Amino acid sequence: MAFGLTLPTNGYSKVDERIGGIHLPLTDDQKRRMLPSKHRQREIEKQSDENDRFHALLDKLEDVTTNGRLKDMAFHFTDTKQVVKSNLIAGIARGVGLTIGVALFVSILLAILNLFEPLPIIGEWLANLANIIEANR
Numbered sequence: 001m002a003f004g005l006t007l008p009t010n011g012y013s014k015v016d017e018r019i020g021g022i023h024l025p026l027t028d029d030q031k032r033r034m035l036p037s038k039h040r041q042r043e044i045e046k047q048s049d050e051n052d053r054f055h056a057l058l059d060k061l062e063d064v065t066t067n068g069r070l071k072d073m074a075f076h077f078t079d080t081k082q083v084v085k086s087n088l089i090a091g092i093a094r095g096v097g098l099t100i101g102v103a104l105f106v107s108i109l110l111a112i113l114n115l116f117e118p119l120p121i122i123g124e125w126l127a128n129l130a131n132i133i134e135a136n137r
Contacts, residue, residue, distance in 0.1 A: 026034070076083055116122045 113126055116126065
């Protein structure tokens with residue numbers, strides 16, 4: 001028995017498990033006769049159920065997005081006046097929102113900067129900035 005190599009009685013050679021448990025691939029006959037373990041069978045069933053649920057959810061998602069796109073495309077290709085009107089309203093809303101947001105941000109920033117006016121270095125800089133702004137009004 002050189003290097004743990006044995007010849008079993010069924011005629012297939014394999015490396016002895018003392019060397020590291022490395023076996024030659026199973027033959028078709030061995031694979032056919034092999035019984036799956038109960039634990040492995042439960043895992044396969046569980047995975048199959050999860051795959052089925054995933055595919056059902058994916059089909060629903062596909063239906064929803066497809067129907068939504070069709071409605072959107074039908075809306076845009078049928079009534080041009082309605083499309084222009086909705087885009088005009090959306091643009092005005094964006095412009096008003098941006099203006100109000102910038103005004104709020106700048107006013108809060110200036111209120112915070114006014115808190116720092118009594119400080120020596122920052123106060124002088126803010127006073128100069130305020131003088132420049134008043135001069136350019």
